[in-house]
Amino acid sequence: MAVAGPPPPPPPPAAAIPSFAVACRLVWQRYSCLVVAPHRRHVALAPRYLGRKRTGIRAQLDAELLRYSESLQGVPVAYDNIKVVGELGDIYDDQGFIHLNIEADFVIFSPKKGKKLVGVINKVAPSHIGCLIHGCFNASIPKPEQMSVVQWQDLGLKIGDELKFQVLHLDSDAAGVFFIRGGLTKSRLKPKKSETVTDSTNGDETQKLDHQGNSLNDSGGDYVTEEPHDETKNTGKENAEEQSVSAVNGLCDGKNKKKKKNA
Structure with a gap:
């Protein structure tokens, strides 16, 4: 008889997780080490989320906030603008999970040594x-x-x-x-x-x-x-890249863009 492993750790308290709009504003602060960018990833939804897949996707992404992600090369702080890639999900072998590919905009905390x-x-x-x-x-x-x-x-x-x-x-x-x-x-x-x-x-x-x-x-x-x-040069380059990503994809609101122009 298989013995179930320990339950996964609970997600961080919801009060500690900023909204996507608040996280976008934090991106523009100096020394924030935050970036905002679109990212595609794979999710596996439990059968109970049939007919309400967006609820299942958000539940899975919420559980991964404030935890280091290899695929993102950082820690996701917030997300928004979820899009499902493809009309249908996949079922592998006899598993009950529905496998989907999604795209979303993520605010990622990605500090580096020396920053x-x-x-x-x-x-x-x-x-x-x-x-x-x-x-x-x-x-x-x-x-x-x-x-x-x-x-x-x-x-x-x-x-x-x-x-x-x-x-x-x-x-x-x-x-x-x-x-x-x-x-x-x-x-x-x-x-x-x-x-x-x-x-x-x-x-x-x-x-x-x-x-x-x-x-x-x-x-x-x-x-x-x-x-x-060249910290000053690197900071300017990173800020320029972040601003470019935000401008192209419309990830942040108009206040952030105005703040970028005044920077």
Whole structure:
């Protein structure tokens, strides 16, 4: 007799998931690491959704929000404009599921190592700082090993403050829950003068550590080494691509387009 496996983890609370319109507005914020783009994917609907396939499609997509997706290369935050590809679904072998191909517009959270994010501090501990990004994603910024607890406290970081940090490590568990580890920029630290360099691009200073080298995956929770190369150029290119996608596909409302022109 086959033993049923453990039930799948419940989806994140609905209150934490923004609507598609709200997520589109977040795309235009600096350091958002959000992109909006159409995507085609396969779904398998249970027989109970016969005659109400859109309800079944939405139920399946809702369960996948805020969980890392290999096909999307990021974490879906919101979706809209669902279209079923083809008039009929398929049944494989003797399975009862109806297989369909769909297209939808997705807002995807896709941070990369070395990029910057802005979060709201929701925890200040002796060993780390916790941040909430876009009201959905948790990030942890460990205390640098070289910094004393007193120096850490003297930074004056408080719950509710916005904090800009650099992404050092990304991971997800078996359920797709996303984990972010970051490092503070030099503008939020008080390191030794001999160990600092100034970034002429945006005025932020970051600390350079010899032992850290070029690795961003060091588990010590140290200072950020240096700004990513050509970050300003990359940010502009990404924003241009996002704006182009939005303009061509009409994914976001007119306010977003107006905001793009004023940017």
